[in-house]
Amino acid sequence: YRALIFPLLIRAGKPTPFFTFVLALLFCVFNGYLQGRSLTAYAAYPPGWLGDSRFITGFLGWLIGMAINIHSDHILRNLRKPGETGYKIPRGGMFEYVSGANFFGEILEWFGFALACCTIESFAFALCSLFILGSRARQHHK
Numbered sequence: 001y002r003a004l005i006f007p008l009l010i011r012a013g014k015p016t017p018f019f020t021f022v023l024a025l026l027f028c029v030f031n032g033y034l035q036g037r038s039l040t041a042y043a044a045y046p047p048g049w050l051g052d053s054r055f056i057t058g059f060l061g062w063l064i065g066m067a068i069n070i071h072s073d074h075i076l077r078n079l080r081k082p083g084e085t086g087y088k089i090p091r092g093g094m095f096e097y098v099s100g101a102n103f104f105g106e107i108l109e110w111f112g113f114a115l116a117c118c119t120i121e122s123f124a125f126a127l128c129s130l131f132i133l134g135s136r137a138r139q140h141h142k
Contacts (some may be wrong), residue, residue, distance in 0.1 A: 001066065002106070006073060031125060038121040054115055061112025068094050068105030076102060100137030107133050 049055055071093050079088045094101035107130050114126040 058112045058116025065108030072102035099141040103133040103137035
């Protein structure tokens with residue numbers, strides 16, 4: 001969602017620096033390879049894993065996190081009318097409970113994914129997401 005769909009939905013604004021784009025692309029390619037390789041070559045699941053409470057809870061966490069993330073991004077995209085500038089505080093959805101609802105949703109997504117997969121690689125990515133997005137959320141809150 002963040003790499004493919006979100007960029008198509010955002011309105012024109014400040015252009016993304018090329019170096020930032022390249023770093024993000026490299027990260028997504030490397031992380032996608034790492035997650036895919038760990039799941040297809042190294043992870044071993046017992047029969048009935050899809051019915052296991054860890055998988056179901058993780059999948060629901062991922063699904064709820066993605067819904068929060070998408071809804072929060074929708075709220076943020078529609079904060080200002082075309083041509084309007086200035087700071088606005090987002091209202092509605094999870095923004096009623098946390099100032100960085102989009103970050104919260106994405107962190108929840110990746111911890112749900114980690115629980116559903118139960119691999120060290122998925123947990124490492126969830127932790128990276130927590131530290132990176134958590135610091136961004138804290139900065140936005142200030």
